[in-house]
Amino acid sequence: AQTVTQSQPEMSVQEAETVTLSCTYDTSESDYYLFWYKQPPSRQMILVIRQEAYKQQNATENRFSVNFQKAAKSFSLKISDSQLGDAAMYFCAYRKGRDDKIIFGKGTRLHILP
């Protein structure tokens, strides 16, 4: 069965600094998608970034980028120039290709220190 592991329950970073959140997953599939979702105190789930497994190039969205290492089954999220609004719970998620079943990690709570 597929699993998603976020080994850091909580992290803190100074405002304007860079932070990396870790995620590893386990799958025997070759076609799949990976996601990072942000959940601020409002509890709304917001998609931050997505990565298709068949793409070698790492996805980027403004200050957010991923380091996707398929062989190592690692999918870390890097947040550059951290802002107070980045404080939230971050969830890593996995989805098989052509299947809507999504598996979430347990989350990493990110604190931004002013």
Add this chain to the structure above:
Amino acid sequence: EAQVTQNPRYLITVTGKKLTVTCSQNMNHEYMSWYRQDPGLGLRQIYYSMNVEVTDKGDVPEGYKVSRKEKRNFPLILESPSPNQTSLYFCASSSKEGYTDTQYFGPGTRLTVL
């Protein structure tokens, strides 16, 4: 505005009293899902639906029912709620067009079962 709506947003009920949480999306998405979020466990999928009249169990389906009679609606039914179903519930939808599989989440429903 493209959105997923859930009602009610907050609900306090008693053990055994049947309840329904509604979910509706206005994006003509084929896929819809229900998740529950519990502290330290992340989001876990309860049920999902690939299209009208097609539903399947997720990871934690016990004690829940769903139906998909219309494309836009995917209600979650708790026939006899129990305290261990106290949780934060999210509905989500996504489309398969062009394999843009991004999940759109509703605002969440906070359920307390006494």
